[in-house]
Amino acid sequence: MPVEPHVSPPTEGSRGTETYQADRALHAMLAHLSGGLSPAALLLAYTDWLLHLAWSPQRRIEIAQGALVDTKRLLETAQRFFAPEQAPWSLVKPQPQDKRFSRPDWEHPPFNVMAQAFLLGQQWWHDATTGVRGVAKQNEAIVEFSIRQMLDVMSPSNFAATNPEVLRRSFESGGNNFVRGWQNFCSDWIRLASAGLGPVTTGDFAVGEAVATARGKVVFRNELIELIQYYPTTERVHPEPILIVPAWIMKYYILDLSPQNSLVKYLTGEGFTVFMISWRNPEATDREIAFDDYRKLGVEAALDTIGGVVQGRQVHALGYCLGGTLLSIAAATMARDGDNRLKSISLLAAQTDFTEAGELTLFINESQVAFLEDMMWERGVLDTTQMASAFQLLRSNDLIWSRLTRDYLMGERAARSDLMAWNADATRLPYRMHSEYLRKLFLNNDLAGGRYLVEGKPISLSDIHTPMFVVGTLRDHVAPWKSVYKIHYQVDADVTFLLTSGGHNAGIVAPPGEPGHTYRIKTKGADATYTGPDEWLNMVQPVEGSWWPEWTKWLSARSGEPSEPPQMGAGTTKAENLPDAPGDYVRH
Numbered sequence: 030m031p032v033e034p035h036v037s038p039p040t041e042g043s044r045g046t047e048t049y050q051a052d053r054a055l056h057a058m059l060a061h062l063s064g065g066l067s068p069a070a071l072l073l074a075y076t077d078w079l080l081h082l083a084w085s086p087q088r089r090i091e092i093a094q095g096a097l098v099d100t101k102r103l104l105e106t107a108q109r110f111f112a113p114e115q116a117p118w119s120l121v122k123p124q125p126q127d128k129r130f131s132r133p134d135w136e137h138p139p140f141n142v143m144a145q146a147f148l149l150g151q152q153w154w155h156d157a158t159t160g161v162r163g164v165a166k167q168n169e170a171i172v173e174f175s176i177r178q179m180l181d182v183m184s185p186s187n188f189a190a191t192n193p194e195v196l197r198r199s200f201e202s203g204g205n206n207f208v209r210g211w212q213n214f215c216s217d218w219i220r221l222a223s224a225g226l227g228p229v230t231t232g233d234f235a236v237g238e239a240v241a242t243a244r245g246k247v248v249f250r251n252e253l254i255e256l257i258q259y260y261p262t263t264e265r266v267h268p269e270p271i272l273i274v275p276a277w278i279m280k281y282y283i284l285d286l287s288p289q290n291s292l293v294k295y296l297t298g299e300g301f302t303v304f305m306i307s308w309r310n311p312e313a314t315d316r317e318i319a320f321d322d323y324r325k326l327g328v329e330a331a332l333d334t335i336g337g338v339v340q341g342r343q344v345h346a347l348g349y350c351l352g353g354t355l356l357s358i359a360a361a362t363m364a365r366d367g368d369n370r371l372k373s374i375s376l377l378a379a380q381t382d383f384t385e386a387g388e389l390t391l392f393i394n395e396s397q398v399a400f401l402e403d404m405m406w407e408r409g410v411l412d413t414t415q416m417a418s419a420f421q422l423l424r425s426n427d428l429i430w431s432r433l434t435r436d437y438l439m440g441e442r443a444a445r446s447d448l449m450a451w452n453a454d455a456t457r458l459p460y461r462m463h464s465e466y467l468r469k470l471f472l473n474n475d476l477a478g479g480r481y482l483v484e485g486k487p488i489s490l491s492d493i494h495t496p497m498f499v500v501g502t503l504r505d506h507v508a509p510w511k512s513v514y515k516i517h518y519q520v521d522a523d524v525t526f527l528l529t530s531g532g533h534n535a536g537i538v539a540p541p542g543e544p545g546h547t548y549r550i551k552t553k554g555a556d557a558t559y560t561g562p563d564e565w566l567n568m569v570q571p572v573e574g575s576w577w578p579e580w581t582k583w584l585s586a587r588s589g590e591p592s593e594p595p596q597m598g599a600g601t602t603k604a605e606n607l608p609d610a611p612g613d614y615v616r617h
Contacts, residue, residue, distance in 0.1 A: 056403035066392070067400035074171035081163040092157045099149045107142050117141050121148045126504070129186040129431065134193035143185045151180050167394060174391050187430055195438045202440075209440030217436070234287075234450030237611050241282035243293040245305075245610030248598035249334040253318070253326040255307040255612040256334050258597055262297045265591035269372050270302040270339045271584070272331055276351035277308035277323065280454050280615050283534065284349065286447040290540050292577065299581045300591055302339065306331055306352075309614040311459045313409030318459040320466055321483065328359040332370055337600030343372035345584055349537065350508065351466075353379020357490060358476065362483045364492035373587050375498040375580065377537050378508045381490060381516055382477035383470050387509040393471040402464050410457040448534060477519065490519040494555070498525045498583050500576065502536030511562045518559050525552040525583060528566070529576045541575040548576040 059068065082089060106120050117136035123129065123144075130144045158173040185191035189199070189207075198206045234240045245259035273293075275281040285293040285305070296303050306327055311318060328346075335344055348356030353376040360374055380386055386393075405411050435441050443449070458466075475481040479489045497520060501510030510528055517524055529536045529548040539546045549569040553560070560568070598605075 053403040053406050056400055057407035060400065060404035065401065065404055067397045070394055070396040070400070071171065071175065073396065074168040074175075077168040078158060078161060078164050078172045081161050084163075085161060088161055092153075095156060096153055099153055103142070103146055103149060106145070110138050110142060118145065120145045121152060123148060129184060132194055134197060137193065140185070140191065140193045143191055147180075147183070147185055151177065154180060167390070170388075171391050174388060181430055184430065187434060189438050192434065192438065195434070198439055206438070206440035210437040213436045213440065213442065233445050234447050236280075236282065236454070236615055240287055240447050240450060241280075241285050241611035241615060242288060243285045243291055243297070243610065245293075245303075246597050247307075247607040247610065247612040248304075248338065248601050249330065250607055250612075250614075251326050251330055253309055253322065254330065255309075255607075255614045256331050257305045257307055257610045257612060258338065259293055259297055259303045259305070259610065260597065261300075261302060261594035262294075263300045263591075263594075266300050266302050266594045267585065267588035268339070268342050268590075268592055269345055269588045270304055270335055270342065270595075271296060271345045271347060272328075272335060273303065273305045274328055274331075274346065274348040274352040274356045275306060275308070276349055276353075277456060278351055278458065279456055280451060281305055281307045282611065282615065283448075283451050283538065285611075286451060286538060290447060290538055292538070292540075295540065295577055296581065299585075301345075301581075301584070302595060304331065304335055304338075307612050307614050308456070310456045310617050311410055312457070316405075316409035316460040318462050320462045320469070323355055323462065324359050324362070324483070328355060334601055336370070338598060339595045340600065344370055345373045345375070345588070346371050347375040347377065348379055349377040350379055350533070353377060354381060354470065354476075357381045357493075358481065358483065358488065360493050360495065361488040361490050364494065365483075365486070365488050371495050373496050373498065373584065374493070375500070375584075376513070376516065377500045378502055378505055378513060378533050379499075380508045380512050381519055382512060383474050384477070385509065385512045385515075386471065387506055387512065389507060390471065393467060395472065398464070398467045398472060401467070402460070405460040405463060409460050411460070411463050412457055448538060452534070477515070490516075491521050493520040494522050496523045496525075496587060498527070498580060500527045500529060500537070500580075502532055503528060503530050505533045505536065507533040514562045514565070517553055522555050523552060524555075525550065526565070527576050527579060528569075530571075539575045539577065541577055543575065546575050547571045547573055548579065550576075550579055 102120055106115070109115055118141075123131070130148075135141055135144050154176050155173060158176055159169055161169070164172075189195045195206070243259050245257045247255045248258045249256040273281075273284060275284060285291045288294055293303055293305065308323075308327070332344060346356055346360070348354070356374065357376065357379065360371055363369075363371065383390070401411070432443070435443065469475045469481060473480070476488075476490065479487055479491075481488055497516065499513060499516050501508070501513040503510060505513075514526060517526065527548055527550040529539060530546055531537075531539065549566070549571050551565065551569045598607075
């Protein structure tokens with residue numbers, strides 16, 4: 030049975046839970062129909078755009094002229110398409126990240142003309158929804174994003190009759206691709222209807238058997254975390270242990286996937302003692318768990334436990350994504366209170382300033398946050414499907430439409446991978462914690478502004494003087510690297526910033542020997558002058574390979590001489606009654 034959650038005193042983020050209950054119930058009901066998106070937020074954005082467009086006759090003329098010019102160009106191109114000098118993408122080319130039309134089949138008529146017509150229309154709508162004087166920046170982004178999502182539905186790649194790859198496959202297989210696609214659809218629908226889950230992608234990657242297999246033991250447990258200590262794999266280890274604070278949006282084992290992709294196994298192989306926090310997946314009864322509970326029952330409790338296992342040693346702390354934001358808050362609190370237990374701080378794709386948090390901020394405004402709060406008020410948690418849908422929308426071409434085309438029209442299934450299995454193993458977020466997170470960090474940006482309160486007193490990132498290793502990923506839709514880069518002028522510490530190729534997850538899980546990885550790295554001293562992100566990108570040359578060895582080299586330079594490994598769970602009570610890794614919390 031789950032332990033009763035620790036409850037912090039009421040805060041600003043949790044007010045109103047006993048008022049306007051009829052209104053909240055109505056909003057919660059609407060949330061079921063709208064997928065959690067606030068109709069008021071969408072209406073306000075479109076009203077802002079349409080009113081300003083109506084008051085801009087010259088801009089409307091310009092938009093109309095653009096449509097006429099594009100139509101004329103398309104007709105002229107279609108008439109001479111078979112001319113030998115006519116290039117297949119002479120009108121408009123797909124963006125580098127757009128893989129829908131990358132196959133050679135799309136270079137032939139009439140499919141190339143249809144693809145270019147679609148891309149021209151998409152480009153025209155982008156021009157029509159942006160650059161209208163007077164429209165609020167966020168409203169403009171919402172309108173542009175939502176129209177792009179609607180247009181993506183109509184892409185010729187999504188329909189069998191207009192997709193040359195699907196037609197070729199149907200001719201080659203005698204239509205068996207549609208039979209297999211129908212079987213895939215039925216299988217997914219049954220699974221969705223029966224369990225509320227997505228397509229089966231995790232069967233070959235059971236937790237503790239194929240993923241999360243690094244040998245370790247749970248040495249501490251409270252109502253929110255299990256702390257795992259991993260067995261050493263070298264005879265001698267660096268005296269300073271590593272504490273990994275993962276995000277609780279997903280399960281911890283993103284950093285302990287298959288053995289060849291496990292950061293934990295890599296670190297133990299390099300002679301480090303590793304501890305990992307495994308968060309408990311909250312339930313509706315945990316609705317009042319606060320954001321600061323994650324600091325106290327998570328980071329603080331883990332550091333206290335590690336202090337008993339490895340006595341008298343400072344700790345290398347690593348935070349990933351939301352776990353990195355939490356670690357930053359904990360580090361600033363410790364600096365304020367004179368707690369010097371941290372030897373170094375490493376942040377992976379973690380934001381401390383949320384003013385430029387990418388397209389995820391489209392879902393974060395006062396109307397949307399209030400709507401989400403009312404939805405969570407009814408359920409007690411933000412459920413897994415709501416979060417998954419938001420992240421999928423950010424990359425709908427890759428995560429929604431391309432998958433549907435492959436699964437149901439091509440009759441294929443993507444090869445299963447450990448990363449896909451982890452991605453499908455979603456978690457929930459407590460009502461109060463998520464409300465505080467959205468309001469204090471996203472809406473108000475209190476942490477960056479020095480207004481974030483911990484135990485009633487403000488903290489400041491500028492109090493952090495501990496050396497930092499900060500990793501951003503080049504194609505991150507969740508924590509854009511330029512947002513992560515802002516740590517340079519927030520802390521008063523030496524900052525080694527590393528920009529790696531890949532996205533929010535694949536860029537972090539970049540083991541040595543895996544091809545295709547590059548990174549850039551440069552250190553800024555605490556007293557050095559600031560360099561902007563664009564200038565930094567032009568100044569620092571890319572290096573081939575994984576960033577993991579670069580980080581362990583940085584850690585080793587800040588660690589003592591190797592010595593005997595510490596005993597497993599030494600100094601902790603009741604550790605002998607706790608399970609081996611991966612523990613119990615990760616399975617729920």
